[in-house]
Amino acid sequence: EVQLVESGGGLVQPGGSLRLSCAASGFTFSSYWMSWVRQAPGKGLEWVANIKQDGSEKYYVDSVKGRFTISRDNAQNSLYLQVNSLRAEDTAVYYCARHPDYGTSFDYWGQGTLVTVAS
Amino acid sequence: QSALTQPRSVSGSPGQSVTISCTGTSSDVGGYTYVSWYQQHPGKAPKLMIYDVSKRPSGVPDRFSGSKSGNTASLIISGLQAEDEADYYCCSYAGNYIWVFGGGTKLTVL
Numbered sequence: 103e104v105q106l107v108e109s110g111g112g113l114v115q116p117g118g119s120l121r122l123s124c125a126a127s128g129f130t131f132s133s134y135w136m137s138w139v140r141q142a143p144g145k146g147l148e149w150v151a152n153i154k155q156d157g158s159e160k161y162y163v164d165s166v167k168g169r170f171t172i173s174r175d176n177a178q179n180s181l182y183l184q185v186n187s188l189r190a191e192d193t194a195v196y197y198c199a200r201h202p203d204y205g206t207s208f209d210y211w212g213q214g215t216l217v218t219v220a221s
Numbered sequence: 222q223s224a225l226t227q228p229r230s231v232s233g234s235p236g237q238s239v240t241i242s243c244t245g246t247s248s249d250v251g252g253y254t255y256v257s258w259y260q261q262h263p264g265k266a267p268k269l270m271i272y273d274v275s276k277r278p279s280g281v282p283d284r285f286s287g288s289k290s291g292n293t294a295s296l297i298i299s300g301l302q303a304e305d306e307a308d309y310y311c312c313s314y315a316g317n318y319i320w321v322f323g324g325g326t327k328l329t330v331l
Contacts, residue, residue, distance in 0.1 A: 137320070139267075146224065147259070147267065147310050149320040161318040164222055197266060206314060207257035207272035214266060 111215030124198030225323035243311030251292035255314035
């Protein structure tokens with residue numbers, strides 16, 4: 103059974119940093135593109151970043167470029183999102199999601215981890 | 222990277238059909254056959270319902286179908302059931318490994 107379990111969220115002050123983690127199991131993690139998708143309270147979904155199977159390619163939504171860094175450790179079956187220079191508008195539940203082998207959607211999602219940016 | 226446009230809400234009675242639209246541009250919805258739809262119940266993670274415009278993952282009822290014309294994609298839910306009440310989001314590939322979601326539509330089963 104495919105499982106994605108996020109962790110690392112919490113309350114952080116504006117300008118602060120966090121490292122979000124996503125532990126994957128039930129599939130060959132190193133064979134799949136992975137993404138982070140966020141959802142602000144009461145709002146819609148927003149794609150944040152994705153990363154190729156071997157970590158050699160990474161892409162970001164414009165609003166987080168230069169502040170967020172996606173990475174992965176295939177030996178540990180883990181996906182990460184380093185979030186720096188946090189702003190109030192980054193407050194959201196952050197989901198990790200898998201791209202299926204055909205690549206054109208998000209076929210499995212974790213339950214999410216909440217990041218709250220407030221003073 | 223502007224969000225796709227969805228109606229804020231739609232409703233229907235049990236057994237009826239509803240259609241949720243998703244309008245983008247020629248740079249996303251109109252330019253690729255990579256539109257997907259997600260169902261999200263309150264407090265839960267999104268669930269993939271349709272991919273590549275009209276394909277259904279294993280386990281998704283055939284009451285759910287998708288289509289696309291030009292820059293607008295549609296999710297059609299026939300034979301509405303109470304458990305279909307949820308938020309629905311469309312998503313499209315926008316080129317250069319970028320993805321864009323719609324603002325979401327709340328489906329109410331009357």
